Amino acid sequence: MLLTATPHDGSRESFASLIEMLDPTRVPDPEKLHRDDIEDLVIRRFRTSPEVMEALRSAIPPRELNSRTFPLSEKEEAAYATIAELKLDLDADAPENRVIDLFRTTLAKAIFSSPAACLETVKGRIGRIERGTARGSEADRQKLAELADLLASIEPTDFCKYQDFLRLLKDIKWIGKNPRDRLVVFSERIRTLEWLEERLTADLGLSPEAIGRVDGGSVEADVTTQKVLEDFGQEKSALRVLLASDMASEGLNLHFQSHRLIHFDLPWSLLRFQQRNGRIDRYGQDRTPQIYYFVGESRHPKVRDMWVLEKLVEKDEAAQEGVGDPAVFLGAGDAEGEEEIVARAVSNGRGAEAFAAEMDERAAHVAKDKTVDDEFDALFGDYRGVDISSAGTSTTAPDAEMPPRLFPDxxxxxxxxxxxxxxxxxxxxxxxxxxxxxxxxxxxxxxxxxxxxxxxxxxxxxxxxxxxxxxxxxxxxxxxxxxxxxxxxxxxxxxxxxxxxxxxxxxxxxxxxxxxxxxxxxxGTFFPEMAAPLCSLRGRLAEREVAVILHGAIPNELGAPVVDCWAAVTLRNGRVAGVEPIGEFVARTGLSRSIPNTGKPDEQLATEALAPAVDAFQSHLVTLRKQRQADIDRSLNTTLDRLACLEARFRAQLELKFADAPDDGSRLTIQQRRQKTRRENRSTEIDAMFEDFAAWHKSRRRMADDPNPFVAIKAVFVG
Known part of the structure; x- marks a missing residue:
């Protein structure tokens, strides 16, 4: 079994590699997964799945999502407008259809975080242009220098998002005294986190020990990160604010002392947004998760059209309310692909409403056209698992009785x-x-x-x-x-x-x-080796009646038990009276209750009962084996038929991939010889894989035809 609470990265190849770890015969072509091939191997549930919602309803309070809006200052308006209207020669060299490579898009992403982050980005590009290590004309350098001057002029009092952040802390009456009221603040930019650390220390009067940063930006990050995260979860720690980049957005428990999370800047990916929120909005949270984000209001029409990120938040909420996987809205399946789509919406300036409509259309298309072979559904569908118990494919005993408990708990x-x-x-x-x-x-x-x-x-x-x-x-x-x-x-x-x-x-x-x-x-040390307890059950068994408790198992060739049985063989007057399921024997004799072991049982009578009891139990096991073998043979035939179909698809894929490879080995070019060798090697790999799997399935089902299977005597009771 392979269990994870982390979504896969959306790559067909990586998802196929997970399937191949379970069963490589299911993936003839990693680039084309078929849902009906893998449906019995995958169970995938969302937080919005009904059974999950039911389980979480009493364990986690529903989260609160709070949007904070604020107007831009005059200096911010000037910087934003400059970026919205910026035309750079270096963008003309960007790869076609790769808006994420447009430097103007990079600047937009940085300014959405903070002026400090954008200034760092601008200065970095100017320096590389001057050194000749990056694209950019002299005109570009001058435009960027003017933008840098604008950004440098934005003081903390002009940075309206930060000022609204401080107002938020006043609104929620947060002063950093309560050890169980800690803040998680996310930003994509390390420079923004550095800036926040500097300002919060000064503006809130927090000590350096009260602020921790997890961003992966320092040499000693691996050493310090674990310490910061451990301190954040300890109530006695002085830590009150955790400033985190998206390196902390996945797989971390930050909810022990915190129920407030602030997106200082919104990620350009629904997956990242989910991962961030999941740090405090998770199983074990005992307070209402409160999540905040900021939306600036600009007077410039182009800036307003670029500001589309709040629509990602709306779609995440829609997913929480029942759509299921938010990935349907962007259709990429991985954070980088989602960022590319969002970057295109920002760069094109289509506006928030047009972007929202585009996401709704994509989700509706997936819901309408989804089929078992649909590529998106194979990767991101809601797999419920397939019940194969009625198909006779199980190789374990369907009615195997577990030994009853002799103690109440x-x-x-x-x-x-x-x-x-x-x-x-x-x-x-x-x-x-x-x-x-x-x-x-x-x-x-x-x-x-x-x-x-x-x-x-x-x-x-x-x-x-x-x-x-x-x-x-x-x-x-x-x-x-x-x-x-x-x-x-x-x-x-x-x-x-x-x-x-x-x-x-x-x-x-x-x-x-x-x-x-x-x-x-x-x-195992309570009794001598090869010995079993001899007990008296007077009043529970008839006079001179003997019950021998035995356990026997018939394994397959891999050593796993296929037939596994506990039973009580009762003998009266030296003859076998019956083979009784162990549960019935315990219930009949009251063995699970306190019974005094009084008097000395007849040891000779017990000894004489052992051989006939073992013979009777061995015959019982052989009968069970024959009954199981009939079911197993039908299961094996079904499995081998399916393997044959899968092997045929592997062969078809092999022929398609190497259709141009010549069969004749004479007068071949070096390239043709290599291609022929690769085809032959792959064919040999397919042979070996299916031969191994067929042998494995047979060995799981094949049992030793032993008329005298090994049994163990566990106890003997005498009436």
Whole structure:
């Protein structure tokens, strides 16, 4: 299984590579994915999917999206107007249909961020023109120098977006005192983040420790970034404002102490907008996520027509309300492709309404024309998964009965095991574990055989072996606390946020906790090797009735069990009376309740019952194997037929790709020989791939035809 919460980058090839990791036979041509080939391999849900919305409704408050509008100052108007009307010789050399390469578009993107970012961009280009390392005429240099003077004249008081940002902080009464009210501020430009750090320190009276920056722009970024992010999540940290570039827009949890996110500039991509918002608007957020962005109001018509980014926000909201994947509005599927489309709208100056209509038209086209072979749908469709259970393709036993629980829950089992392991002859714990039934809390010291010897892994001698749990998860004195109560765990997680630790002091006790694996290892020492417990069940079984508990499995050639069975074979007067499912036996005898093991059972009677019980159970397993084999054979035939169809498509694609490659090896040019060799090599690869997969499918289904499969005697009960 391959699980991710990150959208793929929209590339056909990269998506195909993910599919090939699961099953390479499904991708004859990475550039042409067919949805019906991969639908049973993919499940894709959006936050707007009904089942996801239902799950999140009680866990995450609905977010608030707030637009802040402000008029541009006179100096800003002059700079914006200059950029909107700017005609540069260097833009004439830009690649056709690549508006993102137009320097005027680059300037627009920079000024939308901040005058400081735009000034840095302008000065950088002037310097490269003067050094002869970048395109640009002398006329371009002069125009850019005039623009630089305009930008340099914009003081902080003239920078109206920043002034509105300060007003926003006053409106929400943010003064930086509350450790659980931290701000995440995003900008695409590192220079803008640097400028904000300088100004906020001065204008808000914040200490340098109160502002952290994550932008990847420094040599020591890898070292400092992790520290800043950890501090931002710790309640005791002095950090109050996180200034972040889009390097922090993906995969980070910033919601522990923050529920306010500010887009100081809007990204030119819906995907980036989603990724940013997801840093605080995510599972585990306990307050209403509040998201803010700014929209400038210009008096210049060309500037107004360039300002289309707020329409991206509207489409993201539409997606949240039920469209599904916002990618349908721009149709690119990756951030760079989306930026290209937005840049074209900015450069063309079509205006916000025309841009919105264009996005709506694209989304409607996708919804109307989507088919199973549609390229966009194959990449970005809402995959619900395919239920193949009724098709007989499963190779695991459909009715395999799991052993019933003899304890009401994991807590009770853990308590019983700890009680057994504290017996003097076990010599496991120096201090007896503390079990609080009312609080559902268990505290114990790590036993010696869970400690590291320093030979493997990262744990040092004297620390817990990191194969069991991370060293950071263990408390002082090598103790751990366990609970099966979710509220206790959530409280411990919240407490960890206020301390300088990344793990809560209480661990969740469930069947997958590594302590239970350790219990299993220790239980194997309770009885001598090749021995099983002999117990009395007087009053639950008839006089001299014997029940032998057995487990047997018949594996496939890969060692995975195909038939897996637990049962109780009962014998009366030395003869087999029946093979009873283990669940029925436990229910009939009340074995899951507390039953005294009184009196000494007849050991000879029990011993004499073993051979006939094993014979009967082996015959039962063989019968189960034959029943499963009939289903498996039908499944295998279906699978091999599908592989044959896929192989034919691989062959067709091979012929199409190398249609011009000659078959005759005589008198060939060097290029023709290379092409012929590539075709032959690819043909050999296809042969090997399908032969391997056919063999693998057969080995998954083929079971040993053994009339006497191995069985294990787990316990014997005598009435």
């Amino acid at each position: 994991t807590f009770a089992y853990t308590e019983a095991m700890l009680q057994r392991l504290t017996e003097p002859n076990e010599d496991v714990f120096e201090t007896a574990p503390d079990v609080d039934r009312d609080a559902r809390l268990i505290s114990l010291s790590i036993p010696d055989d869970m400690m590291s010897d320093g030979g493997l892994g990262y744990a040092r001698t004297g620390e817990v072996d990191d194969r069991y749990m991370p060293v950071e998860a263990v408390g002082q004195g090598n103790t751990i606390e366990l609970s099966d109560r979710a509220d206790v765990i959530n409280t411990a997680i919240a407490q960890a946020k206020t301390e300088e630790q990344s793990w809560p002091r209480v661990q969740y006790l469930w069947d997958g906790h590594p302590l239970l694996d350790w219990f299993g290892d220790r239980a």
